Amino acid sequence: MLAEPQPLATAERPMLAASDIHRHFEGMHAVDGVSIDVPVGKITGLIGPNGAGKSTFLAVLAGTLPATSGAILFDGQDVTSWPAYRRARHGLVRTFQLPSEFARLTVLENLLVAAPKNRGDSLFGALRGRGYWIEDERRLVQQARALLKRFGMSAKESDYAGTMSGGQKRLIEIMRALMLGPRLLLLDEPMSGVHPKIVLEIQHYLEDLRREGLTILMVEHELHMVERLCDTVVVMAQGKVIGSGTMSSLRRQREIVDAYLVG
Amino acid sequence: MNTYYAANLLVYAGIDIIACLALNLQFGVSGIVNFSFIVFQAVGAYAAAVLSMPPDTANGGFQHYIGGYSLTFPIPWIGGAVAGGLLAIPVGFVVLRKLRSDYQAIALLVLSVIANTVITNADKFLGGAAGIALVPPPLSERIDPNTESYQYLYVGITAVCVVLTLFLVNRIVNSPYGRSLRAMRERELAATAIGKNPVELKMTIFIVGGVIAGLSGAILVGFIQVWAPSVWLYPETIVLFAAIIVGGRGSNIGAILGALLVPVGFEEVTRFLNNDPAIANLGPPGLIPALQWVAIGLLIIGFLWFRPDGVHPEARRVFEGAPALED
Numbered sequence: 001m002l003a004e005p006q007p008l009a010t011a012e013r014p015m016l017a018a019s020d021i022h023r024h025f026e027g028m029h030a031v032d033g034v035s036i037d038v039p040v041g042k043i044t045g046l047i048g049p050n051g052a053g054k055s056t057f058l059a060v061l062a063g064t065l066p067a068t069s070g071a072i073l074f075d076g077q078d079v080t081s082w083p084a085y086r087r088a089r090h091g092l093v094r095t096f097q098l099p100s101e102f103a104r105l106t107v108l109e110n111l112l113v114a115a116p117k118n119r120g121d122s123l124f125g126a127l128r129g130r131g132y133w134i135e136d137e138r139r140l141v142q143q144a145r146a147l148l149k150r151f152g153m154s155a156k157e158s159d160y161a162g163t164m165s166g167g168q169k170r171l172i173e174i175m176r177a178l179m180l181g182p183r184l185l186l187l188d189e190p191m192s193g194v195h196p197k198i199v200l201e202i203q204h205y206l207e208d209l210r211r212e213g214l215t216i217l218m219v220e221h222e223l224h225m226v227e228r229l230c231d232t233v234v235v236m237a238q239g240k241v242i243g244s245g246t247m248s249s250l251r252r253q254r255e256i257v258d259a260y261l262v263g
Numbered sequence: 264m265n266t267y268y269a270a271n272l273l274v275y276a277g278i279d280i281i282a283c284l285a286l287n288l289q290f291g292v293s294g295i296v297n298f299s300f301i302v303f304q305a306v307g308a309y310a311a312a313v314l315s316m317p318p319d320t321a322n323g324g325f326q327h328y329i330g331g332y333s334l335t336f337p338i339p340w341i342g343g344a345v346a347g348g349l350l351a352i353p354v355g356f357v358v359l360r361k362l363r364s365d366y367q368a369i370a371l372l373v374l375s376v377i378a379n380t381v382i383t384n385a386d387k388f389l390g391g392a393a394g395i396a397l398v399p400p401p402l403s404e405r406i407d408p409n410t411e412s413y414q415y416l417y418v419g420i421t422a423v424c425v426v427l428t429l430f431l432v433n434r435i436v437n438s439p440y441g442r443s444l445r446a447m448r449e450r451e452l453a454a455t456a457i458g459k460n461p462v463e464l465k466m467t468i469f470i471v472g473g474v475i476a477g478l479s480g481a482i483l484v485g486f487i488q489v490w491a492p493s494v495w496l497y498p499e500t501i502v503l504f505a506a507i508i509v510g511g512r513g514s515n516i517g518a519i520l521g522a523l524l525v526p527v528g529f530e531e532v533t534r535f536l537n538n539d540p541a542i543a544n545l546g547p548p549g550l551i552p553a554l555q556w557v558a559i560g561l562l563i564i565g566f567l568w569f570r571p572d573g574v575h576p577e578a579r580r581v582f583e584g585a586p587a588l589e590d
Contacts, residue, residue, distance in 0.1 A: 062456065088458035096456070102449035104513075105442065109580055113446045114457040118439045123467050126438035127431065133439060141582055158581045180457060 013076060015040045015184050015215040016061065016092070021070035023053070023060050030056040032239035034070075038184065043206065043216040045230030045247075047223070053239040054219045055097055058186050061217070062094035063087045075183060089116060091183035095190060097219075099169040103162025107153060110161045110172050111144035112137075114179040140179075147175045151205065167198030174205065185209075187218035191225060203229060223247070270414035272527065277421035278483050279522040281428045283506050285475035287518035288432050291507050291577070292441060293468045294448030296368035298500055299354070299375035300476060303347045305382075305495035307477025308484035309389050310346035312398045314339035315485070327387045328395055336401035340481040347477020348470045355469040360462050364451070375497040383492040394491020401485045421482055428475055432515055435471070442580075444468060445513065498556065502526050505563045511573030520575050525562065533558070 014037035023031035031053045038044050046054050059065040061072060063084035072080045074092050088094075102110050112118075118140060119125045120133025148154045151171050156164065161172055170190055177185055190206075191199045199222070206229055210216065220226050226233055227247040234244040235256050243256045250256050282304060289295040318331035334342070358370045383392045390396075400408040401420070407413060435441050444464060447454040451461050484490045502525060510521020533555045536542045543551060566573065 064452065064456065083460070084455045085458050085460045088456055094456050096453065100450055100453040100456075102446045102453065104449055104577070105445060106580060108582060108585070109442055110446075112439070113442045113454075116458060120439035121443055122440055123435070123471070126435045126440035129434055130438075137439060155586055158579065158585045160579065176457060 013040075014038055015075055016217070017073040018057075018061060019071050019073075021057065021060055021072070022068045023056055023065060024068045029239050031060060031067075034236065034239070034241050036234050036241065036244070038215060038217050039232070040215050041210070041213045042231040043210050043218060043229050045226040045233040046217060046219045046236065047221070047226055047233060048236035048242075051238075052236040054236055055188055057236070058094060058188050058217070058219055062092065062186055064094070088180060091181060092186070093177045093180050093182035093184070094186040095170075095173045095177055095188055097188040097192065099166060099173070099193075101161035101164065101169045101172050103160060105161055106158050107161050107164065107172055108141070108144055108148065108157040111147060111175050111179050112140055114176045115140045115143070116180060144175075144179060147178060151175055152201070165195070167194040167202075170194055170198070170202060171205075174202070178209075182214070184215045184217065187216060187220075189219055189221060191220060191222050199225070266411045266414055270418050272531065273418045274421050274482070274486050276523060276527045277418070277425045278479050278486075279503075279506070279526040280425050280519050281479040281482070282476060282503055283510070283518040283522040283526075284428050284432045284515060285472040285479070286503050287507050287510075287513070287515060288435065288475075289468055289472040290504065291512035291514070291518065292436055292448065293444040293465065294364065294451075295359070295465055295469060295472075296364065296371070297469070297472065298368050298372035298497070298504075299378070300472075300503060301495045301497065301499040302375050302378045303350060303473045303476035304480035304483070305378075305490075306350045307343035307347045307480030308490045308495075309395070309480075310477065311339040311343035311481035312395050312484050312490050313389070314342040315399050315401070316395070316397070322397060326390050326393065326395060326397075328390050329388060335404070336485075340401070340478060340485070343481025343484075344474045344478040347480070348474035350477075351470040351473030352466075355466045359465045359469060372497060375500060379492050379496060390491065392492060394489060394493070396489045398484050398488045398490065400488060417486060421486075424478060424482060428478070429515065429519075432475075436513075436515060448513075501563075502530075502559060505559050507573075508563055508566050509573055511575040511577060513577030514573070514575050517573050517575035517577070521573065524574070525559070529558070529562070530555070 016038040019035045021031055021034045022029065034057055046057070048054050056065065060067045063079070063082055063086070067080060070080070071078060074087065074090065079087050079090070079092065102113065105113065118133060118136045120137065125133055145154065145157065148157055153168065153171060156168070161169065164172065174190065190202055194202065203225060206216065218230070230247065232244060233247050233250055235242050235250060243250055243253055286297065286300050289297045313328055313330035314332050314334045316331050317333045319326055319328050321331070354374065358367050362370060382389055385391065402416070406416065443454070443459050447459060447461050447464050455461060506521035506525035507518060509525055510519070511517025536551055545551065
C-alpha cells in the first residue's frame with residue numbers, strides 16, 4: 001500500500017527531531033523553544049489548549065511557515081531550510097486543520113494529483129502526449145482506487161471533492177497524503193468537525209496505518225481519541241512544551257492537569 | 264458578404280481564439296489572474312513588426328522605431344512568440360514569486376497601464392502614440408496582399424496556428440500536469456503540501472501563455488499592418504476575460520466559444536449599431552462605444568451571477584472503469 005521507504009530512522013534514531021524551534025510573529029512567541037523527537041512507527045500526540053502554538057509548530061515542521069530559529073532533522077537529514085513542497089516530496093507530509101480538498105477536482109483526481117512519479121506531470125511530459133504517460137496514469141489510478149476502497153469511498157470517485165461532507169473531506173485529505181508515500185504524516189486535528197461515526201472510522205484507519213509502520217504526529221483535541229491512539233503525548237502551552245509521556249502518566253502530573261486537562 | 268469582410272472576421276476570430284486559449288490556460292486552468300495579458304500580445308506584435316520591417320530610415324524616415332530587419336515569414340512570427348515568452352520571465356519573476364494572488368492581479372493591471380504609457384511616450388522606441396505603420400504582410404514579396412487569394416491564404420495560415428495552439432493546450436490541460444495546475448488553482452497551500460512548487464508551475468504557464476499571446480499579436484499585426492498603443496489598452500484584456508468567463512473557465516472548447524461570442528460576436532454586432540445613423544447619433548458623442556464597455560461589464564456580472572461555469576463548463580474527468588455517477 002504505502003511506498004516502500006528505506007528508513008534510515010531506527011528505534012534509536014527518531015524519524016523527526018526538532019530542536020529549539022522558535023516561531024515569532026512580530027514579537028509574539030507562538031512557538032518558543034520547542035524540542036521534540038518523533039519515534040519511528042509510533043503515533044505521537046500533540047495536545048494543549050487553544051493558542052498553545054500546536055498548529056504553528058506543525059506548520060513549521062511541514063515548512064508551510066519558516067522557523068524563526070531552530071533545527072529540524074527529518075530521517076537524519078537537515079530540512080530546516082527546505083521549502084514545504086520539497087519536504088512533502090521527501091515524505092514529510094501534512095494535512096490541514098480546515099478542509100483543504102481541491103473542490104473542482106473529482107475525489108479520484110484529488111488522490112491522483114498527489115502521486116509523485118507520473119511522467120505526465122511536467123510540461124514536457126504533458127506535451128509528449130498521452131502515450132508517454134498513460135502507463136503511469138493507469139498504475140496510479142489502480143493505487144488510488146485501492147485506497148478509495150479501503151476508506152470506503154469507491155462510489156464517490158467521480159464526484160467533485162467540493163460536494164463531499166466534512167468527514168469525507170478529511171478522509172480525502174488523509175488518502176491524498178498517503179498517495180505521496182509519506183514516511184511521516186503530520187495530522188492537524190483530523191477529527192475536528194467530523195461526524196462521530198466517521199471519527200471512529202478515522203481512528204480505525206490510523207490504527208491500521210500504525211500497524212503498517214507509518215509514523216504519525218498528530219494534533220488533536222479529543223483526549224479520549226489521543227489516549228486510544230497515541231503512544232506518546234506531548235503537551236504544549238503558551239508556545240512551550242510543558243510535559244510529555246503516556247496519557248495516563250500525564251494525567252498524574254498536577255501542572256499539566258491544571259494547564260490543560262481540566263478547564 | 265464580401266471576401267474581405269469574411270476574411271477579416273475569420274482572421275480576427277482565429278486571433279481571438281488563440282489569445283483566449285492562452286488566457287484560459289493561465290486564468291481558467293491555473294488561476295493566474297493575468298490582467299496584463301494584452302501586453303504580451305502587444306510585445307509579440309511589435310517584435311513581429313520590427314523584425315519584418317525595413318529600418319526606419321526607409322519610406323522617407325517618417326516614423327521611428329528600433330530594429331528593422333526585413334526578415335521574411337515565418338521568422339517575424341516566431342520572433343513575436345519568443346518575445347512574448349521572454350517578457351513573461353522578468354514580469355513573472357517580479358510578480359508571481361512573492362505576491363498573493365489578488366495582489367498579483369493588481370500588479371499585472373498596473374503593469375499593463377504603465378507599459379502602455381511608457382510606449383506611448385517613448386516616441387523614438389516603437390513609434391510612440393502614433394505607433395508603427397506599413398508593416399509588411401507575411402509573404403507579400405511573393406503574393407500580392409491586395410488579392411482575394413491572399414486573404415484566403417492568411418485565413419489558412421491563421422487556421423493552422425489555431426489548430427497548433429489548440430493541440431498544445433489540449434495536451435497540457437488534459438494531462439497529469441494540467442491536473443496539478445488545476446489543483447494549484449483550487450488551493451495553492453494544499454498543492455504545496457503535496458509537493459507542488461506553485462512558483463515553478465505559475466512561471467512555466469506564464470511563459471507558455473506569453474509565447475501564445477505573442478504569436479497572436481504577430482498574426483494580428485501582419486494582418487492589419489499597423490500597431491499602436493491605442494489598440495492594446497488594458498480594457499482589451501477585460502474583453503478576453505469576459506470571453507473566458509462566458510465560454511467556461513478551464514475549458515478549451517469554452518475558450519473558443521467565448522472568443523466567438525464576445526470579442527468577435529459581441530463586438531461585431533455592436534459595430535453594426537454604429538453603422539446605423541439613427542443609433543450612432545443617439546445621445547452625446549461616444550455614447551454607443553461607452554455603452555459597449557458597459558455591456559461587456561454586464562455580460563461578465565450576468566454570467567458570474569447566473570451561469571458562473573459559462574456556456575461550456577470545464578469537463579468533469581471520469582476515469583475508465585469508474586462506477587456510475589449517482590446523479
